[in-house]
Amino acid sequence: MKDFMYFNPVRVHFGKNAMAALPEELEKFGKNVLLLYGGGSIKRTRLYDRILADLQAAGKTVFELPGVMPNPRTEKVYEGIEICRREKIDLLLAVGGGSTIDCAKAVAVGACTDRDFWQAFFKDWETAEDAIPLGVVLTLPATGSELDKSSVITNVATGEKNSYDSELTFPKFTILDPTLTYTLPKHQMVNGIVDTISHLYELYISPPDGECLTDELAEAALRTEIRAGRAAAADPEDYDARADLMWTSSFALCGMLNNGKETDWASHCIEHPISALYDVAHGAGLAVVHPAYLDYICPDALSRLRRLAVRVWGVDPAGRTDEEVAREGIRRTREFFRELGAPATLTELHVPEEAIDRIADLTDLGCFSYRQLTREDVVAILRTVL
Numbered sequence: 489m490k491d492f493m494y495f496n497p498v499r500v501h502f503g504k505n506a507m508a509a510l511p512e513e514l515e516k517f518g519k520n521v522l523l524l525y526g527g528g529s530i531k532r533t534r535l536y537d538r539i540l541a542d543l544q545a546a547g548k549t550v551f552e553l554p555g556v557m558p559n560p561r562t563e564k565v566y567e568g569i570e571i572c573r574r575e576k577i578d579l580l581l582a583v584g585g586g587s588t589i590d591c592a593k594a595v596a597v598g599a600c601t602d603r604d605f606w607q608a609f610f611k612d613w614e615t616a617e618d619a620i621p622l623g624v625v626l627t628l629p630a631t632g633s634e635l636d637k638s639s640v641i642t643n644v645a646t647g648e649k650n651s652y653d654s655e656l657t658f659p660k661f662t663i664l665d666p667t668l669t670y671t672l673p674k675h676q677m678v679n680g681i682v683d684t685i686s687h688l689y690e691l692y693i694s695p696p697d698g699e700c701l702t703d704e705l706a707e708a709a710l711r712t713e714i715r716a717g718r719a720a721a722a723d724p725e726d727y728d729a730r731a732d733l734m735w736t737s738s739f740a741l742c743g744m745l746n747n748g749k750e751t752d753w754a755s756h757c758i759e760h761p762i763s764a765l766y767d768v769a770h771g772a773g774l775a776v777v778h779p780a781y782l783d784y785i786c787p788d789a790l791s792r793l794r795r796l797a798v799r800v801w802g803v804d805p806a807g808r809t810d811e812e813v814a815r816e817g818i819r820r821t822r823e824f825f826r827e828l829g830a831p832a833t834l835t836e837l838h839v840p841e842e843a844i845d846r847i848a849d850l851t852d853l854g855c856f857s858y859r860q861l862t863r864e865d866v867v868a869i870l871r872t873v874l
Contacts, residue, residue: 489748518578568595586631593639619656630680632741649764679771761850775830
């Protein structure tokens with residue numbers, strides 16, 4: 489196990505009554521609040537009314553940034569920064585999934601610098617010196633952004649999808665009520681499950697390969713996500729399944745499963761240009777890319793992929809070579825995604841073959857562990873899933 493430093497300051501309220509904690513949390517911050525949310529589903533479910541009532545009861549002056557899109561874009565961040573500076577915002581309250589939270593994190597640091605936020609943080613990776621506090625009410629478990637410090641933003645003009653993290657962008661509090669996910673469309677639930685499994689894979693399928701607590705925790709989280717995913721698909725209002733999906737997604741990126749690991753973010757690095765260029769759901773892109781990547785690096789990560797197959801997917805190794813066992817685990821991963829209704833090919837994502845070179849050009853080649861991929865490797869991986 490490698491040396492590590494662990495830090496996570498997020499206060500978590502979890503359960504059916506978690507929303508009751510919002511008024512208490514609001515008291516800790518100033519008067520002016522910017523409420524960020526997506527396409528309006530929080531209004532259809534009346535969650536918006538409940539949150540607005542809490543804000544008004546707390547004496548807050550509320551400003552809004554609606555319409556945060558999947559794969560949040562630079563223009564929405566600029567819009568939020570302008571509101572924060574003009575209205576002297578004291579708290580950002582992100583209600584939604586990872587896209588809304590990531591947008592809020594970028595606004596939080598962008599409003600506190602004189603520099604262009606994209607160039608300063610998402611290109612030059614400067615250290616943020618200040619940020620507006622952020623609170624979260626999660627409605628879509630997927631990215632783990634509610635419990636980590638990272639933000640991913642898309643620049644449509646350049647085709648880039650870059651990330652930035654700072655300890656200043658950890659949420660001050662996160663409210664996790666599994667019942668808020670009951671009304672999610674199935675495809676959003678499925679994309680969240682795929683994203684969570686990809687996060688767990690990228691932490692687990694990475695050196696070192698010896699026995700350690702971090703890996704044991706990742707295996708338990710993977711088995712939980714698979715079981716709960718099937719249960720929630722069968723009954724969208726199975727509370728225990730929804731609770732497991734929500735907590736596993738948050739736990740995956742709280743930092744605990746990074747401890748002592750190199751981590752391998754290859755699948756995210758390959759997928760980011762796909763969703764940046766074609767605005768596909770991130771989880772849907774990962775469902776296509778991740779099994780293909782694992783197939784490609786199987787000889788290099790054989791020991792770890794064999795262990796995954798046996799301990800997570802229950803593959804019987806008797807009478808099989810290590811590679812046969814490892815590839816069976818990859819096959820079951822792909823089949824599980826398919827079972828839930830996730831795509832398996834670029835064609836299903838409406839990504840044409842001629843886009844592969846452009847995607848490879850935009851792929852960050854610095855985030856691999858078992859094998860240093862080249863641009864040509866990325867092209868070869870993507871051609872296997874046309």
